[in-house]
Amino acid sequence: MATPTRPAPSPAALLIYPATLLLGSLFSVISPVARATRDSSLRLPKSAAPLAPSLAADLHLSENPVNYFARKNNIFNIYFVKIGWLWTTVAFVSLLLFQPAYRASSSLSQAQQQTRVRRALQAFLRYAIATTIWYLMTQWFFGPAIIDRSFLVTGGKCEEVMERAGKMDLGGSPSTQVETLFSAAACKAAGGAWRGGHDISGHVFMLVLATALLAHEAVGAGAFSAFSASNRADGDSARERKASDPVVSGPMNEEPDSGLARKWSLRLVWGVVGLGWWMLFMTAIWFHTWLEKVSCS
Ligand SMILES: CCCCCCCCCCCCCCCC(=O)SCCNC(=O)CCNC(=O)[C@H](O)C(C)(C)COP(=O)(O)O
């Protein structure tokens, strides 16, 4: 029997992201609570309010809205999303350390050990690529991040700071000035308003990337463990197989895994994925325009 070492999750599963954004956006339009929050807290011209939640975000008007998740200072935003890549990294490392699919051990044949090391390296490469993409899109791209640059290219600017820059010399090197004016974080820190352009949601981008990466890895690692367990239960037929067959790189003759760490690492990963999905849904309801949300998923 061939061993399904890493069943690939179906690409159709990715449809959950556009579906989530669509559902959140619909909810934001039809929910009386969402409408009431917008109408009372935005204090924007009535015609502009439903179309411009990101404008409200810029103006810091969503600090005490009715719904807890519509607040920028909600605990999940501060301690989970704002340091989301750290959570992603911790969850990913726990998979690599504790899932039998990646863990080499002395009780395995050499061929099996090599297979696991190769698998772990491939997983790390996937993580490194995702980390690089996240970094370039949201943190730094030879200066301002790609999301910030796309905002500027589409006509956005840091309004208050631009005005002040017109009145006085900012000092420093030319690159310091560019950093000061052209990144969303620097603009908001300087008390400016990041307004006018197409503001792709960094939250949506990061949450989609992180949850897809972790879920993809967890499905493979979980299936490997389940297969391993079912093979151990079926001991007689497993013993009939050739333990040293290097082609069959599956887990049928492998050591019993250290159950607790394996279970908890999967729980951590699915916890991060679940909370990530929930925060994505909240962003879809309370923040950004339709186009800004959809353009980064
Ligand atoms: C060319 C090949 C290079 C290979 C490089 C590979 C690197 C591999 C390993 C390197 C280890 C990196 C470890 C990263 C550790 C971290 O977790 S970084 C610190 C944590 N920081 C975050 O998680 C920040 C997450 N937040 C954001 O990105 C933003 O807040 C946001 C969610 C995008 C929202 O943006 P706002 O402006 O706040 O709206």
Ligand SMILES: Nc1ncnc2c1ncn2[C@@H]1O[C@H](COP(=O)(O)O)[C@@H](OP(=O)(O)O)[C@H]1O
């Ligand atoms: N689910 C969520 N919960 C709380 N705040 C959110 C959020 N999604 C987006 N925001 C806030 O909305 C603003 C735009 O975020 P983004 O462009 O990343 O989607 C950010 O404000 P701040 O930059 O003032 O923190 C961010 O913190």
